[in-house]
Amino acid sequence: MSDNINPGGTVSLCIMSGKGGVGKTNLSLNLGFSLRDQGHPSLLMDCDLGLANLDVLLGLAPEKNLQDMLAGSAQPHEVVQTIEPGLDILPAASGVPEMVEMDQNQQAALFDKLTTLVSGYEFLILDLGAGISGTVLSLARMAQMRVVLVTPEPTSLTDGYAIIKVLHSRFGVRDFLVVVNQATSQESKETFQRLNTACKTFLGFELVHLGHVRLDRSMTEAVINQKPLARHAPNCSAIKDITELAMRIARYRQENLDALQGRQALKNILLPST
């Protein structure tokens, strides 16, 4: 492959959950670092348009954000910031409730801008808000890879099932990767099995178990220090697990380069919503 910057097009990967507070933003951030460290240029996009906080975890105070870009008061290149070479962020403003439910025109404008913005990255990582708002569903539907993040708690599991069910019943989506957070390997297997059994029984398809991330106190320390865990404690157990996840994700991209070649990062781009 001659062009190792963007050999097969950008792959979009969204991190979603039914229940809030399960660890989406921290996973998005540290996956971004892991992918970047493994040689895969990535763009982290804060898609929690009501309660954005990716920038807070990095200790950044961006002057311009996604909402400015959509309003036309900032150009895409003014909004994207480089965190480290090979890892950029597209921050969003917090406390803008109207962005939680973007209308068709706003969505079309966003995808239009993103299409040019994402070239040059191997991964576009979308940190979604919790729940099943219209914006969450649209972005989750359009991403090429969907990670459903759950914890072993029953409430997280039922809410995880709910978001899968809505995406399936509304848009026919059937491909989901499951990551179990704050769990041992055994807890992760059991949790995945429960979720997978529900999907098999009631929705008629199976999920893919991507892996797990262990409960790790360093994560809380990193959040308090506003430093990404991948830099605060690069050898801790959670980062070891996230590195594994990043390797599996990169392998998926490699194996699917042919299918992804020439495709836009958001595969259903500009298709009318059903």
Ligand SMILES: Nc1ncnc2c1ncn2[C@@H]1O[C@H](COP(=O)(O)OP(=O)(O)OP(=O)(O)O)[C@@H](O)[C@H]1O
């Ligand atoms: N593997 C882990 N070990 C220990 N603590 C964790 C782990 N993953 C996440 N946390 C903690 O859980 C809290 C919530 O994480 P985070 O903000 O990433 O969740 P979220 O799903 O993005 O929340 P929201 O739904 O509000 O966007 C953080 O304070 C973080 O420290």
Ligand SMILES: [Mg+2]
């Ligand atoms: Mg979050």
